[in-house]
Amino acid sequence: MSFISRMGSVFNSLEIPPCAVKSSFEDCGEMNKHFKTEYTATVQNIGAEYEGNIKKDKAAVLPDIPKLTVTNPSRLQRLRPASVTGTVASILLDPVNESTTLFCTEINASGRSSSPPLSQNKFVMTTPEKSPSLTPQQTFQTFDIPPSPTEFSPFKLDAIRKINSAIKNLDYESICSIVESCNVPIPGALGPHPSLKPEDPPIVVASTLLKGPSKTFALKAIKYFLIKGACPDICDHSGYSAFHWAAVLGSVEGMRVLHEGKADSNIKCMYSGETPLHRACRYGKFEAVSALLSEFGADPCSLNREANQPLDVVATHVGSSNAKATVNARDSVRTLFFSIKPSMATLILYHPDCLDHRTVEGHQESPRRINAILKHLMDENNFEPNELKFCDAFPRASFETVRRAHSSKYVRFVYKLSQRFLCKTPRSSRRIEAFTPRVQEEVQHLPTSKSKPQNSCDTNFSNGSLSASLRSAGSVCFAIDKVIKGENRNAFCVVRPPGHHAGWDGYVAQSVSCGFCIFNSVAIGAMHALSYHQEIIKRIAIVDIDVHHGNGTEEIIKKINRPDQLFFSSIHLFDENFYPGSGESDSIEFNIVNIPIAPIWRFRNQNNFSDFPKSYESDGVTGRHAFKNQIVQRLLPSLRAFNPDLVLVSVGYDAAKYDIGNKREGNRNGDVGMDLSKDDYFWAVSQLKSIANLVCKGRLVMVLEGIHA
Numbered sequence: 001m002s003f004i005s006r007m008g009s010v011f012n013s014l015e016i017p018p019c020a021v022k023s024s025f026e027d028c029g030e031m032n033k034h035f036k037t038e039y040t041a042t043v044q045n046i047g048a049e050y051e052g053n054i055k056k057d058k059a060a061v062l063p064d065i066p067k068l069t070v071t072n073p074s075r076l077q078r079l080r081p082a083s084v085t086g087t088v089a090s091i092l093l094d095p096v097n098e099s100t101t102l103f104c105t106e107i108n109a110s111g112r113s114s115s116p117p118l119s120q121n122k123f124v125m126t127t128p129e130k131s132p133s134l135t136p137q138q139t140f141q142t143f144d145i146p147p148s149p150t151e152f153s154p155f156k157l158d159a160i161r162k163i164n165s166a167i168k169n170l171d172y173e174s175i176c177s178i179v180e181s182c183n184v185p186i187p188g189a190l191g192p193h194p195s196l197k198p199e200d201p202p203i204v205v206a207s208t209l210l211k212g213p214s215k216t217f218a219l220k221a222i223k224y225f226l227i228k229g230a231c232p233d234i235c236d237h238s239g240y241s242a243f244h245w246a247a248v249l250g251s252v253e254g255m256r257v258l259h260e261g262k263a264d265s266n267i268k269c270m271y272s273g274e275t276p277l278h279r280a281c282r283y284g285k286f287e288a289v290s291a292l293l294s295e296f297g298a299d300p301c302s303l304n305r306e307a308n309q310p311l312d313v314v315a316t317h318v319g320s321s322n323a324k325a326t327v328n329a330r331d332s333v334r335t336l337f338f339s340i341k342p343s344m345a346t347l348i349l350y351h352p353d354c355l356d357h358r359t360v361e362g363h364q365e366s367p368r369r370i371n372a373i374l375k376h377l378m379d380e381n382n383f384e385p386n387e388l389k390f391c392d393a394f395p396r397a398s399f400e401t402v403r404r405a406h407s408s409k410y411v412r413f414v415y416k417l418s419q420r421f422l423c424k425t426p427r428s429s430r431r432i433e434a435f436t437p438r439v440q441e442e443v444q445h446l447p448t449s450k451s452k453p454q455n456s457c458d459t460n461f462s463n464g465s466l467s468a469s470l471r472s473a474g475s476v477c478f479a480i481d482k483v484i485k486g487e488n489r490n491a492f493c494v495v496r497p498p499g500h501h502a503g504w505d506g507y508v509a510q511s512v513s514c515g516f517c518i519f520n521s522v523a524i525g526a527m528h529a530l531s532y533h534q535e536i537i538k539r540i541a542i543v544d545i546d547v548h549h550g551n552g553t554e555e556i557i558k559k560i561n562r563p564d565q566l567f568f569s570s571i572h573l574f575d576e577n578f579y580p581g582s583g584e585s586d587s588i589e590f591n592i593v594n595i596p597i598a599p600i601w602r603f604r605n606q607n608n609f610s611d612f613p614k615s616y617e618s619d620g621v622t623g624r625h626a627f628k629n630q631i632v633q634r635l636l637p638s639l640r641a642f643n644p645d646l647v648l649v650s651v652g653y654d655a656a657k658y659d660i661g662n663k664r665e666g667n668r669n670g671d672v673g674m675d676l677s678k679d680d681y682f683w684a685v686s687q688l689k690s691i692a693n694l695v696c697k698g699r700l701v702m703v704l705e706g707i708h709a
């Protein structure tokens with residue numbers, strides 16, 4: 001959901017007419033194109049439109065509407081006492097001061113605006129253009145408005161003290177008699193949980209007792225408060241409702257009473273954005289998670305403020321991460337999740353055809369790397385049962401599907417090259433051809449003198465290569481279909497040959513090789529999604545985290561030239577003599593963001609002071625700190641601003657410490673370039689997953705590019 005549509009929910013809470021909210025949704029696409037200007041105009045128009053309606057309807061009694069600046073959510077709650085019949089809201093963006101002000105005006109029963117203003121504070125949001133270093137979560141803070149807490153008179157406070165004492169003594173009869181005699185509709189009370197305050201609602205206070213010997217009392221008290229008209233969704237000062245507390249305490253009975261009392265099982269905490277399911281997951285409450293998912297209709301995809309789904313926070317509040325209780329809680333809750341919601345599983349696609357693309361003896365890009373990855377994924381010690389769904393039943397990409405990302409003459413050339421193996425003797429059909437010079441000569445018509453010498457060619461073609469390439473591209477299309485249909489929340493295509501160096505005509509001019517690639521699977525997948533799912537998928541982002549620049553993908557994106565639909569960003573090592581030598585700068589007109597990282601070897605070799613290299617690395621000039629800084633500062637903000645409907649990731653693991661891709665000029669003993677760790681990759685993919693959660697229901701498909709033996 002876009003930022004402005006989230007703001008729509010604020011308008012909704014403020015009783016802005018649906019027409020105004022609707023227009024804010026419709027303007028999302030335009031807004032993204034011209035972010036700052038459209039944003040201002042759209043928001044101001046909404047306010048003006050509603051204000052105009054009010055003036056027209058009530059012109060006689062509303063001579064002028066003073067504007068009231070409102071800020072924090074607790075102030076907003078106070079804007080809704082019973083005497084108010086309507087609230088006018090408008091928002092003004094101030095790009096100079098990087099702030100947004102929410103203006104609200106109350107109109108009371110007589111049609112007059114209330115006076116004096118209730119608050120002069122400001123609710124401030126920072127615009128993303130002004131602070132590119134902010135993480136998306138910081139940039140797009142929003143809030144929901146919970147029911148307002150009861151205002152207490154001195155007389156009622158006296159009654160509340162008596163009720164507090166009765167609750168502490170678990171004295172149900174006294175609570176009833178105090179409530180009846182004082183006629184307090186929704187009494188407050190001091191709760192036994194130390195975090196609660198005097199003004200916290202009693203139904204929430206009672207819910208903190210839903211465990212141990214006080215459980216029966218708490219259930220009875222909650223039922224009583226519901227009968228007496230307590231709002232079931234009222235929240236305490238921390239933003240948690242009785243449902244949140246029942247979930248944290250693992251009380252299925254408590255949740256059932258609240259559910260029957262029409263409490264919202266997907267209510268979000270106004271500060272943390274967490275639902276009862278988030279809370280039950282955090283505290284590892286197996287029974288509560290089970291009941292929430294299967295009985296109370298909890299949404300497994302709801303997001304908290306950090307764009308995490310409940311599954312992402314399982315057992316984070318049980319104990320230290322390696323403690324036995326934590327591990328057990330994590331395993332049992334996650335296993336439960338995947339058995340109740342099979343669509344939460346990650347789809348893993350692989351195929352034996354991909355092993356039939358043969359390369360010369362000792363080649364870095366060999367079938368062994370697929371087998372090594374699959375072995376790890378299939379080891380049941382590494383994942384929960386049903387967490388991964390393996391699949392090898394998917395079709396090869398068709399000629400027409402491949403054609404969407406490559407020229408017709410190139411695709412025909414590859415098909416013909418494959419046919420040459422058919423009529424050979426068994427021995428010669430096992431021949432391995434040098435691919436790059438053939439493409440240069442037969443597709444791009446370079447003279448032999450200018451093409452790559454056969455004996456130094458590192459991109460191979462064998463009798464299984466066409467089939468493997470079509471199967472790889474087919475896996476991406478299949479994964480995209482599954483994820484868009486919601487049958488899997490994300491997918492990883494463990495396929496080869498890789499594809500991101502394959503350009504429109506195969507070989508990309510100025511590079512020295514086809515880079516082990518034949519068809520560009522990720523680009524083919526993107527074009528498939530735009531062709532077959534145009535109702536849902538309007539914009540696709542391709543992110544490339546292989547150590548080498550995704551020059552083939554970039555060339556195809558430029559050739560297709562649809563910057564309103566396609567975004568490409570590659571983060572890679574960039575240095576003289578480092579393949580492919582492109583990707584130094586952006587191409588804004590094509591929506592391409594290139595993030596070159598200077599290799600560690602450049603700094604280690606340029607000075608003689610032993611403490612210098614370390615500071616270059618820790619200062620984020622080079623190496624893993626530069627990789628992470630640049631993802632936070634450039635990749636994530638631009639990806640979030642593009643607001644894709646689907647995120648595709650070309651994932652290469654060749655920037656890892658021991659991979660040959662991380663070494664200077666492909667020399668196994670060479671100097672290191674990026675030195676990423678396993679944790680760095682986990683972090684990077686988690687960041688991309690968070691953005692996908694935030695903008696496109698977590699739709700993320702990863703495609704294997706480089707990882708070398």
Ligand SMILES: [Zn+2]
Nearest residue numbers: 546548652706
């Ligand atoms: Zn690579």
